[in-house]
Amino acid sequence: MTGQELTDRLLKRVGENPSTPRFFRQADALAAINEAQQLFVLLTLCLEAETPLALSSGVFEYDASSTAANWLVCLAIRRADGVKVQPSTLGEMAALNPLWQATTAGSAPNRYAVAGFSTLYFTPQITASVTATYARGPVALTLGGSAEIPEEYQPCLLDYAQVRLRLHQGAQLLAADVALLRQFFEAATKCAAYVRTRSLDMRYDVLPPELKLPDFSRVLKAAKKVAPMLDSKPLSE
Amino acid sequence: MPCNVESLLTSSIYPALNATASTDLVFWTKATLYEWAHEAVQRLARAAAGLIFTDTRAIVTGTADYPLPARTLSVLHVTAADRTIRAANARDLEARSSTWRAAEGVVISHYIRQDQGLTSIKIYPKPATGLSGAVRATVHLLPPVVSEAAAIVAWPEVLGGYIALRTIAAARTAETEAKMPEAAAVAAEIGLVYEQIAAKLWGGVQ
Numbered sequence A: 001m002t003g004q005e006l007t008d009r010l011l012k013r014v015g016e017n018p019s020t021p022r023f024f025r026q027a028d029a030l031a032a033i034n035e036a037q038q039l040f041v042l043l044t045l046c047l048e049a050e051t052p053l054a055l056s057s058g059v060f061e062y063d064a065s066s067t068a069a070n071w072l073v074c075l076a077i078r079r080a081d082g083v084k085v086q087p088s089t090l091g092e093m094a095a096l097n098p099l100w101q102a103t104t105a106g107s108a109p110n111r112y113a114v115a116g117f118s119t120l121y122f123t124p125q126i127t128a129s130v131t132a133t134y135a136r137g138p139v140a141l142t143l144g145g146s147a148e149i150p151e152e153y154q155p156c157l158l159d160y161a162q163v164r165l166r167l168h169q170g171a172q173l174l175a176a177d178v179a180l181l182r183q184f185f186e187a188a189t190k191c192a193a194y195v196r197t198r199s200l201d202m203r204y205d206v207l208p209p210e211l212k213l214p215d216f217s218r219v220l221k222a223a224k225k226v227a228p229m230l231d232s233k234p235l236s237e
Numbered sequence B: 001m002p003c004n005v006e007s008l009l010t011s012s013i014y015p016a017l018n019a020t021a022s023t024d025l026v027f028w029t030k031a032t033l034y035e036w037a038h039e040a041v042q043r044l045a046r047a048a049a050g051l052i053f054t055d056t057r058a059i060v061t062g063t064a065d066y067p068l069p070a071r072t073l074s075v076l077h078v079t080a081a082d083r084t085i086r087a088a089n090a091r092d093l094e095a096r097s098s099t100w101r102a103a104e105g106v107v108i109s110h111y112i113r114q115d116q117g118l119t120s121i122k123i124y125p126k127p128a129t130g131l132s133g134a135v136r137a138t139v140h141l142l143p144p145v146v147s148e149a150a151a152i153v154a155w156p157e158v159l160g161g162y163i164a165l166r167t168i169a170a171a172r173t174a175e176t177e178a179k180m181p182e183a184a185a186v187a188a189e190i191g192l193v194y195e196q197i198a199a200k201l202w203g204g205v206q
Helices: A003-013 A026-044 A090-096 A151-166 A171-177 A180-201 A216-225 B005-013 B030-047 B090-096 B157-173 B181-202
Strands: A048-055 A061-063 A071-079 A086-088 A111-115 A119-123 A128-136 B052-058 B065-067 B072-080 B083-088 B110-114 B120-124 B134-141
Touching: A003 A026, A003 A151, A026 A151, A026 A180, A026 B005, A026 B157, A026 B181, A071 A111, A071 B181, A086 A090, A090 A111, A090 A119, A090 B072, A151 A171, A151 A180, A171 B181, A180 B181, B005 B030, B005 B157, B030 B157, B030 B181, B072 B110, B072 B120, B090 B110, B120 B134, B157 B181
Parallel strands: A086 A111, B083 B110
Antiparallel strands: A048 A128, A061 A119, A071 A128, A111 A119, B052 B134, B065 B120, B072 B083, B072 B134, B110 B120
16 A cells, blocks of 8 residues: 555544545654554564675674665575575674684684674674675655555554554543554564564574563553553553 | 654654644643653663674773773673683682782783773783783663754664654653643553564663
8 A cells, every 4th residue: 555545544544534634634644654664564574675795804893784774683694605694692603712803714704693783793704795684674655655564464554553643632532542553463463473484484593573562451541540650560450 | 774853753753742843832842852752762772782882992001991982881792802801700800819900911811890881891811011902892882862963863763663652651741731641651551562672673681
């Protein structure tokens, strides 16, 4: 679906005429859908891309986001001959070779580690070209552009976006719609399960996270009684 | 692509606060929203080790203490003269030698984190004459202060929703006539989902 179709549907859901919305602006609807798509992608890692990385002799640290602007997580790295570079941690690389940051002997990089959002470490440090497969973030949806997540899951973006729009109304309107979040998270969980299976088949190094999803009905009940707790402690009724 | 808090304010935060621009805000100010956005950034930075920096300092003969970069939250990895050195504590080193603080050597083997590991490390043994190279500390950083003058957060753009939701939650929790505990609770709860994801994808820390 295009951004225009999604925003029209969303505005109809919240009782607006898409051609002459009065309470919600089209831009607000589009921003809510964009946020929904970004969260869906984070939950599922359903968008992938590849980028070549040029490794240089003597350099052990690289910032992947300078090569791929929408980089999220490294899924796999392969050498030019197709051989997989083995994933490690910094601790494992140090345990295998305390001088790993200054090892240039070898025929090809054989281990990599990731730290933070996009910092990659390779050993040994050899001039080589490798290909990184990574989970990427979605391109910002515009009215003329199309949503990037699988088409069968695109309606669930409206579920999230509807609640997101209701946040500024609160009260009964929010309470009536908050159950839609459950549909959004269930759709994301289903998609993540598919991506997880496929990622195992592809021997990817990172899988979509398994999460403990919140019970929003409980959150609202609690909010009626006490001020919301903004820390990670569960709200008690 | 990094998060731009100024764009988030316009696209995602003002609309949830019944405003289209900072001039429409009735119960809050733009500066206050930036403070809450900064608190959100700090909170997620403590939930996931996202920002990584490798600091390099030349080895100085006889000097055991090397400063860590400002805003260090934790130390991930340290090398001295390209050799990985192990984290230790004073008790470990005292067990090795009661004079460990004065010991000198050309093979550095351990480091300890001083001042809770936030401002400097002490390497053991002290570099002796003849040892050259650098002490490299790979650390996890707290992002710099988010403000109108520094609105870019070096995070994946997909985490913008977290900043927006936490800012909205804080605004709707503040004691004003626009307080909405239910909206704040839902926004904060979705924020917790982001925190779980971030910790699982990029590594939990403190």
